[in-house]
Amino acid sequence: MAKQVTIFLENRPGRMKSISDILLEKNLNIWAFTIQDRGDFGLMKIIVDKPDQAQIVLAERGVACVLKDVLAVIVPDRPGNLEKLTTALLQKNVNIKDAYGFVCPTGKQGICYLEVENPAGIDLETVIAEHGFSILNDKELYDL
Amino acid sequence: MDIRFWNQEIETLAQKDLRQLQLTRLRELVGYAMKTPFYHKRLKKAGISSPEDIQDLEDLQKIPFTVKDDLRQAFPKGLLAVDMEQVVRIHSSSGTTGIPTVIYYTAKDLDRWTDLLARGIVATGAGPADVFQNMMSYGLFTGGLGLHYGAERVGLTVIPVGGGNTQRQLQLMRDFKTSVLHITPSYLLHIHQRMPEFRISPADLNLKKAWMGAEPHSENTRLKLQELYGIDIYNSYGLSEMNGPGVAFECAYKKDLHVWEDGYIIEIIDPATGKVLPEGQEGEVIFTNLIRHAMPLLRYRTRDLAFLHPEPCPCGRTGRRMSRITGRTDDMMIINGVNVFPSQIEEILMSIPEVGNNYQIHLTRKEGLDRLAVKVEIYSKLFTGDLSQLDALKAKINDKLRASITINSRIELHEPGALPAFEGKAKRVVDERDKL
Numbered sequence: 001m002a003k004q005v006t007i008f009l010e011n012r013p014g015r016m017k018s019i020s021d022i023l024l025e026k027n028l029n030i031w032a033f034t035i036q037d038r039g040d041f042g043l044m045k046i047i048v049d050k051p052d053q054a055q056i057v058l059a060e061r062g063v064a065c066v067l068k069d070v071l072a073v074i075v076p077d078r079p080g081n082l083e084k085l086t087t088a089l090l091q092k093n094v095n096i097k098d099a100y101g102f103v104c105p106t107g108k109q110g111i112c113y114l115e116v117e118n119p120a121g122i123d124l125e126t127v128i129a130e131h132g133f134s135i136l137n138d139k140e141l142y143d144l
Numbered sequence: 145m146d147i148r149f150w151n152q153e154i155e156t157l158a159q160k161d162l163r164q165l166q167l168t169r170l171r172e173l174v175g176y177a178m179k180t181p182f183y184h185k186r187l188k189k190a191g192i193s194s195p196e197d198i199q200d201l202e203d204l205q206k207i208p209f210t211v212k213d214d215l216r217q218a219f220p221k222g223l224l225a226v227d228m229e230q231v232v233r234i235h236s237s238s239g240t241t242g243i244p245t246v247i248y249y250t251a252k253d254l255d256r257w258t259d260l261l262a263r264g265i266v267a268t269g270a271g272p273a274d275v276f277q278n279m280m281s282y283g284l285f286t287g288g289l290g291l292h293y294g295a296e297r298v299g300l301t302v303i304p305v306g307g308g309n310t311q312r313q314l315q316l317m318r319d320f321k322t323s324v325l326h327i328t329p330s331y332l333l334h335i336h337q338r339m340p341e342f343r344i345s346p347a348d349l350n351l352k353k354a355w356m357g358a359e360p361h362s363e364n365t366r367l368k369l370q371e372l373y374g375i376d377i378y379n380s381y382g383l384s385e386m387n388g389p390g391v392a393f394e395c396a397y398k399k400d401l402h403v404w405e406d407g408y409i410i411e412i413i414d415p416a417t418g419k420v421l422p423e424g425q426e427g428e429v430i431f432t433n434l435i436r437h438a439m440p441l442l443r444y445r446t447r448d449l450a451f452l453h454p455e456p457c458p459c460g461r462t463g464r465r466m467s468r469i470t471g472r473t474d475d476m477m478i479i480n481g482v483n484v485f486p487s488q489i490e491e492i493l494m495s496i497p498e499v500g501n502n503y504q505i506h507l508t509r510k511e512g513l514d515r516l517a518v519k520v521e522i523y524s525k526l527f528t529g530d531l532s533q534l535d536a537l538k539a540k541i542n543d544k545l546r547a548s549i550t551i552n553s554r555i556e557l558h559e560p561g562a563l564p565a566f567e568g569k570a571k572r573v574v575d576e577r578d579k580l
Binding site: 006008009010015036038040041043059062063064065066068097 | 522523524527528529530531534535556557558559560561562
């Protein structure tokens, strides 16, 4: 599983910058991010090259943040693949709480980051592999 | 001017006789107070062991002040002077978080209190021909039931609707040709603002007067509301420690509030030194309740600031008039007529682990009603990264606050360290309401 840093941010000017400032100081590299908006606040979710270090440095600065396990699924860039992936998870009754994805134009492949609820503890790596996708493990992810 | 009395003899009693009556009743009250564990100890310490130790009204000043916290310390029965069998009603402070305060009444206490309310009602010119819509909350709050029984005694037709639900209030006013209201200034303003929505104008109604209380307001607010509705508005003052509403009431002249001095001894003190101030000077209002025997309260510090008018009123009543409340000596907030202390909010917030150290209380006013926003910081160590946790946290804070202070608030979550931190006596209340 990959690790995502989830950060509590107020919805006002300058808050995203404050996070990127801290990460820049430690020369940490952001690969993906998204924001879940909830009115007066939101959750910023980032994938960085060194998530543990990022979480520690942010927490030291008083930022409310946690590390969360997410599925980083490699999906070849072609029509119907998101449908295939979601079908695979639905068949196992796995709920997707939050998701974001993008395609790297150079690699011709996409990455989906999924926060899932998997109460039955299903081996999702195998399930996803059966449908022709692969999950990036930590090492692969951080060697991207 | 049409001057009416409920009990002309006592309302116009000569000052000298009024003081004599106060002394008689004070001595009787001290006798009851000696029966309570709280005053037994406290009065003994002050050198008073029987009513005979009160020789004249000056001796009142030997008695130490009683404060709100004494009521909490004495909870539940430390101030009870009679058997519970004689108690016919209790009222209680709405939502203190820790120990509540409770007020006990015997049937005779209620009878005497009701009679004072009848005086206030008649002093404003209301009578049996009036239809009275009581928009103060019923229940543990004294505002609703107090005026209710007073109005029934005078013979008005009472509509015991209580607060809220503007549409129904307007419908009742129209259906029953309501002529008198008991209401807070903010709610009276709110109703007016919403009238167009229901296609009603004050001209469609039969309103003649309103008794306005529970919230401090300026003379300008009264004048504005009188003009908006085309009615006469009378100021009323009370507090549950002194039975409830009707401690002081305006007469037809509307030149500040007559205190029923046969029922209450009023003193104005310097809040810093506790010294009684000369008549006419502004200071903290102290009351001794002469008419409640179930739960005597001597020299109770109201924390309200006001002054007494030394000159007599042309209406002929001899009870001196106190000014409207000009301020408070503590940090109590009045939110839509409900008394709330910042400490009550703090106590709730600090009982919730997911809440961080700093908080801010924001008060604004919209459409005549007060809005309370409570800003809190989240506590990083308990942050799970789930929106559901944060939504649940907001709901939990609001639920707990509402259970305590009976008011709905808007909860705002902030990053740790985002709210101003204060050292020492924190200034955490931001009141952006226009003065009423």
